[in-house]
Amino acid sequence: MNFNIEKIRDDFPILKEQVYGKPLVYLDNGATTHKPQVVIDTVKEIYEKQNSSIHRGIHYLSEKMTEDYEEARDTARKFINALSTTEIIFTHGATSAINAVAFSFGEKFVKEGDEVLISEMEHHSNIVPWQMLCERKHAHLKVIPFNDNGELDMDAYKEMLTGKTRIVAVNHASNSLGTVNPVKEITRLAHEKNIPVLIDGAQIVQHGEVDVRDIDCDFFVFSGHKVFGPTGIGVLYGKEKLLEEIPPYQGGGDMVDCVTMGKTTYNELPFKFEAGTTNYTGAIGLAKALDYVSGLGISNIVAYEQQLTEYAAEKLAAIDGLKIFGNAGKRISVFSFHLADIHPYDAGMVLDKMGIAVRTGTHCTQPVMDHYDISGTIRASMVLYNTKEEIDLLVSALERVRKMFSK
Amino acid sequence: MNFNIEKIRDDFPILKEQVYGKPLVYLDNGATTHKPQVVIDTVKEIYEKQNSSIHRGIHYLSEKMTEDYEEARDTARKFINALSTTEIIFTHGATSAINAVAFSFGEKFVKEGDEVLISEMEHHSNIVPWQMLCERKHAHLKVIPFNDNGELDMDAYKEMLTGKTRIVAVNHASNSLGTVNPVKEITRLAHEKNIPVLIDGAQIVQHGEVDVRDIDCDFFVFSGHKVFGPTGIGVLYGKEKLLEEIPPYQGGGDMVDCVTMGKTTYNELPFKFEAGTTNYTGAIGLAKALDYVSGLGISNIVAYEQQLTEYAAEKLAAIDGLKIFGNAGKRISVFSFHLADIHPYDAGMVLDKMGIAVRTGTHCTQPVMDHYDISGTIRASMVLYNTKEEIDLLVSALERVRKMFSK
Amino acid sequence: MSIKAIQDEIIEEFSMFEDWLDKYDYLIELGNELPEIDPGQKSDENLISGCQSKVWLDAEYKEGKVWFQADSDAIIVRGIVALLIKVLNGQPPKEIIDNDLHFIDEIGLKQNLSPTRSNGLVAMVKKMKLYAIAYQAKEG
Amino acid sequence: MSIKAIQDEIIEEFSMFEDWLDKYDYLIELGNELPEIDPGQKSDENLISGCQSKVWLDAEYKEGKVWFQADSDAIIVRGIVALLIKVLNGQPPKEIIDNDLHFIDEIGLKQNLSPTRSNGLVAMVKKMKLYAIAYQAKEG
């Protein structure tokens, strides 16, 4: 395997930081990932050398920014293997992308009595927008259950696809269980009944290959900050035909072709969905991050992370009294667990003082917590720059935590 | 006057750039402003040293980011003199802030047959969201006209405030006419009839003092990138009582308190309106920009820009065949004009090659163009780092352009 | 002892710890020692729900003084709860209203009382003050 | 002359200009020289509306060759229109379809034909090709 982890860690300046005088062991990548120097420098250089509002500008800086922005769109397109840049919309993150679809698709296609199908393991960002839609339209939210291993109940799913189902929205990978869902199969089954599918890819793009044409999903969303890019940027992929059919989400500059007080005609795709001054710095920074990931080689990353995941699973399971929630056959390097009967918040606070950054709580997946009847978990989430040594540090820290609380 | 323009220009690295081998004369500040080094360095440092997802994190980096983010909120609060940080919501820009109000306020308060009152000189971002709302709710959009000087017709306004008016939305300063509107009076008159008022402050914060409590407006919005801050960030101010009353705009992580599939309760203000991972880097960068502006002294900036505005007005008016659109008594340093019968696009393209960045077209204010029955203008827009020398360069370039096209 | 004096005592106590883990060891000890409150007092009414942990708070007013009883599902939070009770218990309402709890800052627990932590503690401190205000109002 | 040859000629012409303003002077000249099209041809049907400037395009098919007539409200755009017509006029549909217009890039006008410029030119080139495709289809 061609994966020089030392060199990679060198690319991320923050990994050299210390907290409380201890080296930072950052295992909160499910929340957000760090940025390689090349992304940071790109953002800096834009502000120092070429900052300018894009589209419709006729001067040099504006031209240059526009070109770079549209090139970033093409980079995002290639990264998820979309057909055309008209299908790539820059949003502010996964959340704003899902909200855009829930609103725009909902306005056009969801009526009273209709059903929207999500799963029990969704992030709040893929629950609440649909709840809001269903409330507005008097539609019903249906929920695909998962088993105790954290795997979707595909039989239940099949039965829940009815003539009333208007859209299916599920995550590609779960941010609290680590499960990788069979999104291709999920899409195929929905398409058999002509039901479109939105895939929440917030937890997959940083871990592996995504091919929206292979999945054949109708919408796909992800956040830039979770894939080593800047904050405040995300991507909404939509099939052109659907994007053409649904109304725009927000109104504002750039998304209109012609405005009169009586009637407004909308700009063509993808601009129709990009109202106002976009976060062009974010988009170009994100493209650099995607280039960085591609440069390392997706298959290298997948192979490396698989080793890491297996190592973590084994080491964590060996800790006395540690219980992992989510043991799906296919998983990403995200582990939610309890340590004996220690409250996750207690454990997290102590781990922090040891320099180990984990997240505790519900991870914005309250229904997952309800499934297991727990109030929260400790979550360690790894990406390509994490190491076996860091897992060892986590494990020995957990041992120490257990002792502290058993006195 | 205490205003060291050389030193200030030094703070903005991009101002030293050349285009086509000529020094950049950037007069497109109405579209976006450049960033002082301190803002650029802040963004860089966050990514290099403390990047982490905010709120609910228990580890060091997350704590630190959360603190800085909430401090940024307080900086924004102070900048516009809001009462409490619960009234300051970080959005992605002015456009997303207006869309949020149009949706959330509209859901709660706008019904069939109601009226929404905007003006003829609004930016598309303060037109289209209201059009979309009116279409959805079968309400009516009413438009306050302006006279040929570019001043709102206040008598017409008074008559248009009726028992059916649900909200008034006007800009503080116009991005194409330069007009500064009497927002305090506009608000007072609306409040006499208990009608709330949204002020689009996108073109005022970079030019002078804003005091939302003095204006007494109910909502106030602005974009970070137009006030020397990063891209992808903006502010929505709303009076607490109103923000409490209206439903949230987007659903997602952080904006909910408790989520079950049956019922979701929303987090308290301001978080209720900040769904998903926010652009914390943008917010903290914006706070630095606001600190920078405050540090120069608002009254110094106002005094300096007034000189600049007067100088520009005089010099431009002296050009043979130049016609300015918008001659309001109170104005910002934004000038829209025609040069003889030269097409604005032609003029803009040639100015560009002389190193002078202006904008041409409708400036996202098509109704303003329709008012004068023109298809666009050339627009030069100045901020605190522009100089009289730059205006002289613009003037001589315009002279040259006129000659080129009169052959 | 005055609220100020108790706070000073706690600050002194904490100044002896060499490192964070010793502090937490101590907070765990305090948490373990804090008497559990009655199951009956763990009512919805007394519950202060945070996303990270839960806190229950009950109060009584006797002979011009306020007495608190509190609990949490997380031990370290219980430890902090124990400190807060130690400082405020048996004090007259006016004292509780007027004194600020600077010890929290000084012993390095400020983060635990940040409004975004969502562990129930900020809300608990607020509620303690509210009880004091209510009791004072009753006195007239 | 072939499309390629005409393009080469234009590239050579433009290579003589020392600076941007000279190029624009020349485009203005070309723009001024381009015959205005009939008011009747300035129909909504022939209009290609951009936000920055308007372009009108009409086409005719005669004896196996395509003839374009076009106009714009901006002079520099007219100049570019004149160049496009010079290159494509009187060519058989197949030639118009098969040749790409690399001269635009080489004489430095690429920006003017970027899809985000919104000056009507990209849409005009697209429409010119579409006319050619339609005429070719008619031939069978």
Ligand SMILES: Cc1ncc(COP(=O)(O)O)c(C=O)c1O
């Ligand atoms: C599965 C999943 N979906 C959606 C989101 C929301 O992403 P963002 O907060 O960047 O909008 C997250 C992030 O936590 C996630 O893990």
Ligand SMILES: Cc1ncc(COP(=O)(O)O)c(C=O)c1O
């Ligand atoms: C008056 C006015 N309102 C609103 C906006 C929209 O701001 P943004 O594009 O940053 O959302 C602008 C920016 O052009 C403006 O000038």
